[in-house]
Amino acid sequence: xxxxxxxxxxxxxxxxxxxxxxxxxxxxxxxxxxxxxxxxxxxxxxxxxxxxxxxxxxxxxxxxxxxxxxxxxxxxxxxxxxxxxxxxxxxxxxxxxxxxxxxxxxxxxxxxxxxxxxxxxxxxxxxxxxxxxxxxxxxxxxxxxxxxxxxxxxxxxxxxxxxxxxxxxxxxxxxxxxxxxxxxxxxxxxxxxxxxxxxxxxxxxxxxxxxxxxxxxxxxxxxxxxxxxxxxxxxxxxxxxxxxxxxxxxxxxxxxxxxxxxxxxxxxxxxxxx
Amino acid sequence: xxxxxxxxxxxxxxxxxxxxxxxxxxxxxxxxxxxxxxxxxxxxxxxxxxxxxxxxxxxxxxxxxxxxxxxxxxxxxxxxxxxxxxxxxxxxxxxxxxxxxxxxxxxxxxxxxxxxxxxxxxxxxxxxxxxxxxxxxxxxxxxxxxxxxxxxxxxxxxxxxxxxxxxxxxxxxxxxxxxxxxxxxxxxxxxxxxxxxxxxxxxxxxxxxxxxxxxxxxxxxxxxxxxxxxxxxxxxxxxxxxxxxxxxxxxxxxxxxxxxxxxxxxxxxxxxxxxxxxxxxxxxxxxxxxxxxx
Numbered sequence: 079x080x081x082x083x084x085x086x087x088x089x090x091x092x093x094x095x096x097x098x099x100x101x102x103x104x105x106x107x108x109x110x111x112x113x114x115x116x117x118x119x120x121x122x123x124x125x126x127x128x129x130x131x132x133x134x135x136x137x138x139x140x141x142x143x144x145x146x147x148x149x150x151x152x153x154x155x156x157x158x159x160x161x162x163x164x165x166x167x168x169x170x171x172x173x174x175x176x177x178x179x180x181x182x183x184x185x186x187x188x189x190x191x192x193x194x195x196x197x198x199x200x201x202x203x204x205x206x207x208x209x210x211x212x213x214x215x216x217x218x219x220x221x222x223x224x225x226x227x228x229x230x231x232x233x234x235x236x237x238x239x240x241x242x243x244x245x246x247x248x249x250x251x252x253x254x255x256x257x258x259x260x261x262x263x264x265x266x267x268x269x270x271x272x273x274x275x276x277x278x279x280x281x282x283x284x285x286x287x288x289x290x291x292x293x294x295x296x297x298x299x300x301x302x303x304x305x306x307x308x309x310x311x312x313x314x315x316x317x318x319x320x321x322x323x324x325x326x327x328x329x330x331x332x333x334x335x336x337x338x339x340x341x342x343x344x345x346x347x348x349x350x351x352x
Numbered sequence: 353x354x355x356x357x358x359x360x361x362x363x364x365x366x367x368x369x370x371x372x373x374x375x376x377x378x379x380x381x382x383x384x385x386x387x388x389x390x391x392x393x394x395x396x397x398x399x400x401x402x403x404x405x406x407x408x409x410x411x412x413x414x415x416x417x418x419x420x421x422x423x424x425x426x427x428x429x430x431x432x433x434x435x436x437x438x439x440x441x442x443x444x445x446x447x448x449x450x451x452x453x454x455x456x457x458x459x460x461x462x463x464x465x466x467x468x469x470x471x472x473x474x475x476x477x478x479x480x481x482x483x484x485x486x487x488x489x490x491x492x493x494x495x496x497x498x499x500x501x502x503x504x505x506x507x508x509x510x511x512x513x514x515x516x517x518x519x520x521x522x523x524x525x526x527x528x529x530x531x532x533x534x535x536x537x538x539x540x541x542x543x544x545x546x547x548x549x550x551x552x553x554x555x556x557x558x559x560x561x562x563x564x565x566x567x568x569x570x571x572x573x574x575x576x577x578x579x580x581x582x583x584x585x586x587x588x589x590x591x592x593x594x595x596x597x598x599x600x601x602x603x604x605x606x607x608x609x610x611x612x613x614x615x616x617x618x619x620x621x622x623x624x625x626x627x628x629x630x631x632x633x634x635x636x637x638x639x640x641x642x643x644x645x646x
Contacts (some may be wrong), residue, residue: 172367
């Protein structure tokens with residue numbers, strides 16, 4: 079078999095596999111356009127018989143506090159992202175370009191902390207939050223996710239690749255670390271910052287556990303808690319939940335497609351896991 | 353210390369101050385507090401005055417607690433998700449890397465689960481695996497399977513179902529890492545093997561697999577740590593049921609701490625969890641000499 083033919087055959091097989099792989103997403107979109115009774119029809123009617131898209135999406139967006147949950151998610155994700163990028167890039171600079179006593183020991187300690195599952199410290203965190211009044215606030219939620227070992231580690235990898243000579247010659251010219259960090263380092267590592275910013279945004283947007291535990295007022299709920307609110311005592315409205323789920327995934331999809339190269343490169347370079 | 357060194361040190365600490373402070377308050381101190389709580393029978397509704405130190409009583413109760421032991425056993429079964437995901441993604445990575453058109457399209461396809469929320473995925477899976485009306489069982493019926501498993505509603509299949517979904521969700525991430533690893537394998541190795549007449553299978557097992565072993569090691573270590581953190585999908589999908597068949601340590605911890613309000617007891621679960629993660633990670637670093645080629 080010629081190489082071209084073999085490649086075409088492989089591509090065809092992989093495309094079929096890809097379809098089954100994405101099956102849940104297609105199903106999600108299709109269900110969000112249907113009436114509730116049609117959701118369970120079998121064989122699956124990919125194109126709905128009775129279009130109910132307008133009704134479903136308006137029930138989600140207008141008939142429920144979903145817009146508020148959306149706004150809350152945007153607020154929390156953007157703030158977490160901005161703060162986390164700031165803190166982690168500062169730390170990454172300190173760990174790579176400033177020589178100080180105890181640097182390597184502290185970095186090792188940080189890496190050790192990566193092993194700790196957050197659930198193992200949920201209880202003390204919860205008590206601390208209740209005690210200092212951060213429980214049930216967005217600020218509290220943001221603070222939980224913005225001190226990231228992973229982010230520091232990832233950015234450190236990129237900062238290491240910046241030649242020290244740049245820094246040294248700027249030092250010779252009398253620039254302080256703060257100025258070097260802001261006007262030389264950050265512009266040089268912009269792609270790395272973008273990578274981490276996108277990843278942090280995705281992780282925070284999809285976070286379910288922390289909002290579940292650290293929020294109780296439903297006016298403060300984020301999307302992930304909101305999606306579930308379409309199930310009630312009378313049962314679950316799958317068509318509505320799917321409309322909510324599709325609405326929740328769309329912005330991430332756009333962010334991912336736009337920053338695809340960055341995300342994939344960042345993950346390959348740092349091997350980061352959410 | 354000279355003046356210059358002193359300012360350098362101060363500047364260094366200034367740069368790492370936010371992260372260090374944040375992690376100390378939100379991670380390091382809570383760990384120590386967890387250790388302390390695990391030695392008490394405290395419930396957080398009692399207020400700080402109600403703390404009684406009971407020594408290791410929680411731990412002896414814990415190891416006689418059937419639900420906890422079941423959850424811990426489930427955690428160890430759940431680790432199997434890691435090699436399963438790696439095996440599938442290594443094959444996919446090799447195929448996508450060399451044998452298909454539209455490489456970047458496939459990367460995006462397999463990466464989709466990584467960017468979508470587990471809540472959305474879990475809700476879809478609830479429907480797909482619904483014992484009576486779900487498309488999975490309808491398809492099995494149509495294919496002539498009389499009594500397909502009830503998946504999430506069946507205590508013998510629920511954990512397996514959750515594990516399959518986890519493999520699906522983790523494939524994209526593993527795939528990307530493996531593809532990055534494949535870029536680092538020198539091409540002339542394959543050319544030399546080709547000349548020696550080695551079959552593609554042989555090339556895979558003798559060149560690709562051994563040279564990817566550092567990548568596999570990385571994925572094993574982070575994957576196993578990650579497998580102990582699985583929480584969202586279990587809360588949304590099964591709530592630990594049916595009859596605790598999908599309960600894992602973190603779920604049990606959550607249940608004890610925030611539903612039953614047994615703070616002390618839940619903290620002893622955290623300590624065991626932490627110990628398991630540390631022990632397995634250390635064991636892996638110790639064992640890597642046997643199979644990782646650098």
